[in-house]
Amino acid sequence: MTAAIVVGLLVAAGTYLVLQRGIVRIALGFTLLGHAATTLMIAAGGASRRAVPFAGAGPDAADPLPQAFALTAIVISFGVTAFLLTLAFRSRDVLGDDDVEEDARSGHDVGGADT
């Protein structure tokens, strides 16, 4: 139950942040959503009814597969966060701030945007 509440709160907060316009907020939002997914993964292994995954824990030892999933997901979400922050940094250089409002003039012009 605790895991379910934690996942719910993280998803709610993450979704709110992802819907903002600033890239830094979006990055923070995805960090929270990533935590939600990790927590859910761990809970999916039946964390509530199993022991810690230490040697000698016997048949009650936690399922290692979701933990491996969670580790992989954490690494991926770290990489993506790094990229989003780089994009925010770059956005400050080319747009002046990290706010990605729609530019009415932009249309579909693909030629002239090189810097």
Added chain:
Amino acid sequence: MSAAIVLLMAAPLVAAALAVLARRHLGVQRTITAVTLAGLAATTVALALATRDGSVLASRVGDWAPGLAIVVVIDLAAAMVLLLMLVLAASALVLAALAGEDRHPLLHPLALVLVAGVSLAMVTADLFNLFVAFEVLLIASYVLLTLRAGAEQVRAGVVYVAVNLLASTLFLLGVGLLYAVTGTVALGRLAEVVADDPGALAALSLVLVAVATKAGLVPLHGWLPRAYVHASPAVTALFSGLLTKVGVFVLYRLTSLVLADVPSWAPLMLVVAGVTMVVGVLGGLGGKDVRGILSYHMVSQIGYVMVPLGLWSVGAAAAGLVYLLHNMAVKAALFLGAGAVEHLTGTGRLDRLGGLARVHPWLAVGFVVPAFALAGLPPSSGFVSKYLVVLETFRAGSYAIGAVAVVVSLFTLLSMLKILLGAFWGEAGPDVPSEGVPAPHGLPAMVALSLAFAAATVTVGLGAGWLVGLATDAARVLVDPSAYVAAVLGA
């Protein structure tokens, strides 16, 4: 032989690392990419020949114990699609080299990482590794899209990254819930458990929403036309051949293994396919530049490829595979043509172009043939594949979707004519160089490349028999997945 499957994803990753080390030496980078792609293509051909008789090859990575090991698996359908993807990746990189785009030291490494992710997505046998594969190819694509990092790229990049990340998170949540409900994420095992378990179906639907987003199905398509136009021409060609098509193939795989027995899946897919065709083609009509129009048609064409999922028979699946292959090649040819136009004139805007056919007639031929193939005019691969799909809808009694498919191809023709009139015929536009001005370096080779694709689409259109035969063999394995399941569980 089956041990070679893992090379498909491992080799490009190693090559990508080498290409990063060689970042100051463009010639070395190009050689690494060329050798890697040629090697991968040769391996894929060998695997296709080995699976030609309907067998399925599977292998446990690292020879870990069954049940623990990551299983990779390949059948004829995956081998065919992957082979064409490799050819398209190579063509897009040739375009990048000709246009000088690959002077950026990270273009070759990123393209190789993208290929590695695509290969893994095509051969993986469980949902979690599919998530990893999507992440590998998406992270490469995020960076490729924003490589030029102008204001437009940053804006488009944020939309693209945010939408795809959200889809990936949904995917991960779906995988977690599915594991909680069923205790497995292996595609071979899911088949038995999902169909009669509403909890598992609910979890799987999260995964499906994510895959549908990556495939660009309406109503989850909005990111695609917004992002693709802002990448460089070569990168758009690369994405067009590889990215959404991976999502499409995964939907074929999931239908084959898990969803074909779910009663609501077929009608849902027919509706989604119809709406995707219509919305995409109407979006294309409003476009103002070449690649913008083409991007919307990408959405529309994916609708056609989805139709067979709602019919699901050997004939329908074969028609779908033929359509997928045709669409990948023709779309890439059109983006290559658009790239050549932008290389020549510096713009893709229809109001700045015009009369290109007079100045560069072969460039026009290289664009017009795939454009008519996209609309489905004979004698091209487009006619054959569209005919097959429409025929299957009538055979299955789904006349409405067949009619939609026919009407949408008229609108496709209309927007192709819009590009032809705006860019190639009529008065010379302000950005079109006049006759006698020497063509920029690399243009003849680009034109030759798009002419090769044009020749291929006509050849396939005239002699489609062997391709349809091959696709039918591949479709048999998809529609009766017992060989696939046995190979995965017995690996």
